[in-house]
Amino acid sequence: MSAHTDDSSDEPEWSLIGPGLLVAATGVGAGDLAAGLVAGNRYGLNFIWAVLVGIVIKFALNEGVGRYHLATDETILEGIHSLGRWASGFFGGYSLLWGFVYGAAVSSSASLAANALFPAIPFWIYLVAHPILGAVLVLANRYETFENVITVFIVLMVVTVIGSAIAVLPQLGAIIGTGVPALPEGSIVYALGLIGGTGGTITMASYGYWLAEKDWDSPNYIPVMRRDASSAYLITGLFVIALIVMSAALLYGTGASVSGEDGLVALADNLGNQLHPVLRYAFLIGFWSASFTSLLGTWHGVSYLFADFVGEFSSNPVEADQLRDTRAYTFYVLWLTFPPLLLHFLGEPVFIIIIYGVLGAVFMPFLAITLLLLLNSDRVAAAHRNGMVFNTLLTASALLFIVLLANELSTLL
Template sequence: MADVNTSGNVSAERPDLSAPPSRGQWKLIGPGIVAAATGVGAGDLVATLIAGSRFGYALLWAAVIGCIVKIALAEGSARYHLATGSTMLDGWRSLGRWTSWYFGLYIIVWGFVYGATAMSATALPLAALFPILPLWAWAMISGLACATFVAFNRYEMFENVMKVLIGIMFVIVVGVAIMVVPNLGAAVTGLIPTIPEGSAIYTLGLIGGVGGTITMASYGYWVNAKGWRTPAWMGIMRLDNRVAYIVTGIFVIAMLIIGAEMLYTAQIALSTGDRGLLDLDRVLEERFGPFVSKLFLVGFFATSVSSILGVWNGVSLLFADFVRNHIHGETGTREGLEKTPAFRFYLFWLTIPPMVLLYFGRPFLLVIIYGALGAFFMPFLALTLIWLLNSSRVPKEWRSGWLSNGLLGIAALLFIVLCINEVIGLVA
């Protein structure tokens, strides 16, 4: 039987995956890796480094809590897909037309600004490694190359490339963390929840920021693209999700160790934004030499380009489903999403218009709109998941229990606090 994946490609290459195999389940892990690699970008690395550089190991516990929260959010998104046979966009539409207005405006503004941000982040390590071209040229090349790859490759190839990239990220960052010789006693102490003076917002940001973006809503689409479409795959999905965020947790802890050992003890401050990673590159070169420094830049590049690829694929799927669902009024079918004009338009929207921002920067009003809409997305996701997963839309056996509701409730409360803080910052 031909396999129709979530993105709509009919493939005779893969068998019908209507039920999971009894053996080799670990070999099936993939969509969670894709979601985790996409969610952890250069900005998250800098945020974690700064937390380590300012507070040492004191906020290590917050990184661990953050991964647990992300497991609950991603699991809820994929569980809705598998339990109902529909998508998150179907679920949001069932809650009322207000979701269309919010999500439609958000995904357009977010894509325009994020496209420039992601391309710039990917260009930074490339320009440092190969200074033969200016930063803006590397940014354009990165965006065009990733858009071309996503447009002409199926999910299997996309997942394999993402696995390679997260492998590079993981080995390099964990390797550097081992080289700086972590203080194990201080690290264990850091697992005890404490909030040092002046660290409240950093704590909340560390819990809520790492690996948490709009791509968490894309996880269900990647699960379906893998061939997992029925509740029979629920166990595999949960294994996939937990492994991915445990890997993310180790990765985040490694970055915090690097910040604590190399920056906190030496009282070295980083630049804000993605350029902070270039500051760390210089510190690494002074301590370990140019080889380790260049290797770190390769890891920096892998982190940034994996985010571009994941967003270019996952959020384009979300937009294509948004057009199918909210504009054309179609539900249920997800066939052909990767081949639709809407998917290709959003690839274009992420890549070409943002190149204007590479030259002129981000206009103030656009920054305000982007920040406000973005601040509301994670509370929107957490609260709507609680609503959907406790409703009659989901078969009773797959509705949320006390643990899922508790974690999603904590996530919602956390993101509401972060949202209020972001809005206050924008107004100020």
């Protein structure tokens, strides 16, 4: 499709409730909360700077996806396919393996939080119920209804997680000095991982499809899209910083060592024991909301990507706002829902986890380099190509993810 060049109409109005909310809801998952937990536990408030840098880098990637869609009327998969069938083939294979493993991981996160809230219900029921409920909500509702559902969850997360962080602020007095940005000895790789891990991965590429569902469909929406994407990463940053604050206030300097999603339950227990029992339940509700909205956003958004891949790879492309009605979209929602249950009940094959780790580490530099190529090409009208700022940010993100890829490969292989 040819690039849009008509910018004559007035800039559309922007609403806080937009596709950016879905980006935030999907990008802020248990992994982001756990990363904030570990950062605060180990280093106090020191690595808030790394979260802020990560937010800027992820914003640049997300803005690039959105700008490419609005400036060219092409989806990001069309752009990837234009680089060669190998590129879209890589994406298709990665999305299948990623969905198989991630579907199990995100269901487990939501189930862990729900089980901590209501332990009388067997854990396996949560494991089965969450992905099926997610599939029903995604397949049974149009975009507008889905956006409203996500908005409710975001409000719930703000009230519970941000509210819990505000409650611990009086506990920060003795450690406020740890907030001075620094790079403690031996923490370079950790800092890079925190920068690169904040705010989602493959799910960012779903942004253009949500723009299409919102009928944001021309270059006139680029300024609106930038405000929308900015709001997404502002929310993301607030949530991760809130976890650093809570973890630093309650755990830093205590000798306690917590990590992963089990550590989030332990943090909830600390909130209840040291401050007020209500805070335990409030935080667990926020933890569950973050996990379940990541599940919902993935089921909804990444299924567009897979359906688009099928259309492009089979030379039978479908318009972005019609992908939801394809068999490929439904297939991928079900792929995320049912096959991952095997990993819960049969165990995780080591070789699949290794391949998943390698391909996952490859995807982020792949996306950054793809955006650099596409947004500096003649596929995009000159007025909407990268300037110096976005070229610098995308180059920095590509280099960052290449370093993280090398580190991941050295660990896995």
